Amino acid sequence: MSYNREDYIRIKAEFSQKYLRAQNRATERRAELYAAIPEVRKLDGMLSQTGMEIMAVIRGGKDTEEQIAAIRQRNRELLAKRAELLREHGYPEDYSDVQYDCDKCGDTGFVNTKMCDCMKRALIAAGYESSGLGALIRTQSFDNFSLDYYRVGGANYDAMRRAAEGLRRFAESFDRTAYANYLLIGGTGLGKTHLSTAVAKTVIERGFDVLYVSAVGMISDFEAKRFNDGNGMKHDPDRYADAELLIIDDLGTEVSNQFTLSCLYDLLNTRINNRRCTFINTNLAFRELEARYNERITSRLLGEYSPILFSGTDIRRQKIQRVK
Ligand SMILES: Nc1ncnc2c1ncn2[C@@H]1O[C@H](COP(=O)(O)OP(=O)(O)OP(=O)(O)O)[C@@H](O)[C@H]1O
Ligand SMILES: [Mg+2]
Ligand SMILES: [Zn+2]
Numbered sequence: 001m002s003y004n005r006e007d008y009i010r011i012k013a014e015f016s017q018k019y020l021r022a023q024n025r026a027t028e029r030r031a032e033l034y035a036a037i038p039e040v041r042k043l044d045g046m047l048s049q050t051g052m053e054i055m056a057v058i059r060g061g062k063d064t065e066e067q068i069a070a071i072r073q074r075n076r077e078l079l080a081k082r083a084e085l086l087r088e089h090g091y092p093e094d095y096s097d098v099q100y101d102c103d104k105c106g107d108t109g110f111v112n113t114k115m116c117d118c119m120k121r122a123l124i125a126a127g128y129e130s131s132g133l134g135a136l137i138r139t140q141s142f143d144n145f146s147l148d149y150y151r152v153g154g155a156n157y158d159a160m161r162r163a164a165e166g167l168r169r170f171a172e173s174f175d176r177t178a179y180a181n182y183l184l185i186g187g188t189g190l191g192k193t194h195l196s197t198a199v200a201k202t203v204i205e206r207g208f209d210v211l212y213v214s215a216v217g218m219i220s221d222f223e224a225k226r227f228n229d230g231n232g233m234k235h236d237p238d239r240y241a242d243a244e245l246l247i248i249d250d251l252g253t254e255v256s257n258q259f260t261l262s263c264l265y266d267l268l269n270t271r272i273n274n275r276r277c278t279f280i281n282t283n284l285a286f287r288e289l290e291a292r293y294n295e296r297i298t299s300r301l302l303g304e305y306s307p308i309l310f311s312g313t314d315i316r317r318q319k320i321q322r323v324k
Helices: 005-036 038-047 050-060 064-088 117-130 157-172 192-205 215-227 237-242 258-273 286-292 295-304 315-323
Strands: 181-185 210-214 245-251 277-282 306-309
Touching: 005 038, 005 117, 038 064, 050 064, 117 192, 157 192, 157 306, 181 192, 192 210, 192 245, 192 277, 210 215, 210 237, 215 237, 215 245, 215 258, 237 258, 258 295, 286 295
Parallel strands: 181 277, 181 306, 210 245, 245 277
Antiparallel strands: none
């Protein structure tokens, strides 16, 4: 697992703050108790001696077990007294205990050296955020991807089933060594975005850094970086090169000129060289890709990407018709 670096730094800082807040809240509450019930301060003073008393007994080395049992017994009595005092004054017993959001890790994010589930969850939520998937993450997943839409005219059901199953396996087994590139080709409304979003979601949940972007959005970030000091950038283009999975949606809808072609070429080439997985979705057929992009780009798309041909009848329309 190698979450997005910025997310990781931010979440770690948030956990440190959470931890300190919990400590401070407990300190404040303790002060409040001392002001309201002065006897509690005395009890706490005595309770805080317990450890040292036990140490002294151990060092003394005589009748240790009996003495320790006695200290423990007194400790229990002091605690009971304290609890009773608090109750009498209308406070819950644990009023000044440190109350963490997560008892497992005490809001440190780690249990021994292992990352706690609460921190993993926070990182996944941050991963959704920073992936650029926005609302798609909530509406498109493998769970609501149905093959039924490919039973109608024009669809190659078996090919779509193989594609969906293959991508699901790819996503569910994604790890550091994963390397595959896919070119999702087909007409509008056939599920390219849906299926690639489902892959993205699964890979984020496995703890990897995923970036989803439209070709138009990506080019606009490259332009902002190159011509406008980065102003208005949604994602730094460096992240396009680094993300462990990059999904470029709607290739072919961006403007095409020398600059955009060279950005695209550099990006695809860098990712291939670094063995980073990339998905590209497009409405353009091979021949149209060849006409639009230069040889260096198309030869990479043809040579390094596995094509997945989407077929069928516009699912947006099928859904509307089913509702009617
Ligand atoms: N197999 C499917 N099961 C359920 N819903 C689907 C399926 N495929 C697509 N959809 C839904 O149909 C709509 C269109 O799908 P999607 O956006 O993935 O198409 P697309 O191939 O990306 O089209 P475009 O080329 O226009 O971008 C979306 O709302 C999507 O959630
Ligand atoms: Mg789409
Ligand atoms: Zn935790």
